[in-house]
Amino acid sequence: MNTLLLALIRALRRHGWLRFLGFAYILSSLGNGLTQVIVFSTLLHWQASPATLTLVYLLSMVPSFIGSLWGETLCKHVSPLRILILTELLGLLALAFPLWGVLWHNIPALLAVQSLEALLSGMSYPALTLLFKRGLHHDELPAATAMETLIFAAHVLLGTGLGVLLFDVMSPLHLLAIDALSFAASAVLLLASASVFQVLTCHPEEKATVMQKRFWPTLSPLQKRSVMLLPALAAVGSPAMALLPALAQEVRPEDPASLALPLLFARSLGQLCGPLMLDARKMQRYGANNRLWLVCLGGFIGGYFLLPLSAGSLWAGLVIIFSAHVASNMVFALGTFGVLKHFPEDQVARASAMTWRSQVMTAAFFTGITSVIANNLSAFTALYSMSLLSLGGVGVLLWVYSASTTD
Template identity: 65%
Template sequence: MNSLLIALVRALRSHCWLRLLGCAFILSSLGNGLTQVMVFGQLLRWNASPGTLTFAYMLATLPGFIGSVWGERLCRKMSPLRILILTEVFGMVALVFPLYGLLSHHIPALLVIQSAEALFSGMSYPALTLLFKRGLSAEELPAATAMETLIFSAQVLLGTGAGVLLFNVVSPLCILLLDALSFAASAILLLTTRKKFRVRDAQTMAADFPAHLPLHWKHYSPLQKRSILLLPALAAVGSPAMALLPALVQQIRPEETTGLALPLLFARSLGQLFGPLLLSADKLRQFSTSNRRILLCLVLFLGGYFLLSPLSAWPAVSLALIFSAHLASNVVFALGTFGVLQNFTSRQVATASALAWRGQVMVAGLATGAAGLLAESIGATGALYSISLASLTGVVILLWRYRT
């Protein structure tokens, strides 16, 4: 089977700039994951409330709305690689906030870094999508989907994995230092990537962004609209469960919250990585238009989280449930990112990806905020069932509306 992993290996062998870009983002994602573990681990150590834990997750997504607006506009004025370099530099500077939070026992300062990382991720997403669209042929777009999966999974896979191992071994300040070094190394690699990519970038800049022809939602075809809406649909179902995971563990296993929550985050990361890479590259277009397959994946995702509480007495089973849940959910993520790359031209793709990102962020923020409020009153488990089932119903209606 021609899987996404095989397609990615082929593209990496053909493009030096893609190899450099992948290394840069894997390093950056490693640092981001370390910071995420440090923030949530420290909040659990300080016995933060379920509402605070959920709010921390919301801050890790909501500012991406503003970031995607900036990123979309910047893509019309400068090289996407320059935008990516700027986000790495800004990310390193933003580490002063968690540094202050640790030294002063200041929870809001710890939460600021969540917002900063979301802002810079929102800026980088349209630039990264445009870079793939410019640099890869139509036949290589499955490789771009695999690379995006690898980049965004590396944050939780490598970063969370290293964070789980290091959190109780080294001080949080050492974790922040590793994060800063990863940002610096990533920026250097991106500078090298820019030199390799400069010729093609200069040739395609003018063609990609003519002066007129503004893009509007009403001008998109039903297939294009559906492609943009897949990521927000995934956020509606997935964000409440992901945000409530630390609070769920706090509720069902209060005596060993940190010891179980961090391994569950790592199991989530493994599922996010391996699910999409097992997809067939030749069938991506077919799968991306199949409502039955998408809904099956979302139901499997919720099933893993719904069974977490009754089966929590067996830690190995809990890890398997979360792994399987995100194995399914990130198949939907891969189909959504591929749909945007496949169904939009180079002139449209930055705007389309920014729209998808903003929709994802907005929906995630609303769903997560509602989950956090309900968790304070009826508990994390009740909030999970209520919000997730309502979101799944909305997604069913959405997919039926834009069926192909």
């Protein structure tokens, strides 16, 4: 089976710039994960209010909306690799805020770094998509999806995992020093990637005509479907993901932490493994299969619905959540591939930025409604109502933008 992992290995062997980029973003993601652990752990140590912790979650997501607008604009005038190098250097400078916060017990400074990291993530996403489109052959695009999966895994498994293990062993200042080294090394590796990067596809003559038109009305039904599917996934997935700690609390009220933390790890592991199981040669066929999308999303929701039946059993809960996120992130990989596949080079940065903004706002909206229902009724009531509602909406979306429509 020609999995995404094998496709990535072949692309890494063929492209030196991709090897440098991969190492750079593994280090950068490790640093981002460490920053997040420092911020959350420090706030918990200071016994920050629940409102403050909720604000941290929102600030780690919403500013990326603005960042994606900036990234989309920069991609029209600046090389995507230069944008990525810029975001790494700005990320390094942003570490002054957690340093300030830790030394002077300043909570707003800790909140500021979360906002800046979200802003920089939004800036880098369109540039990264454009870079993959320019630097990879048409049949190598599945490798880009695998690379994005590994970058995400580095953030969660390496950055967050290492941060949790080291927080009680090392001081926050030492962790910040490791964090700074990761950003600096990432910038150096991106410079090395820029020195060997070769553009494989570039059609500047098409840009002037495309940019003069309104974007959305000019898209084909298949392109509109590609843009809308990842926000649809955010609508289905964000209520369940936001509620996971609260669900663990209801399943095992006597000791929720002993269930919640392993479930969060199982969730991350499933998110990593799901995309890598797909057959790279069949990505376009999978992406056009409405039934597969609904089965995967239904399996994701069904896994969370089964969590109460685990009766607090750790191993049963781990299998359920791992399987649920294998299914959901297969859908995520297909949606990411769809944007790369169905948009030409001069539109892909704009399309990916639009997709990113839609995901952020959809996740924020559905998470907000879910929190209100959970606070007033129960976590499981919120999960059942919002998940079924969003799954029905995705079904309608898939029917309206039928996969049988071609460019």
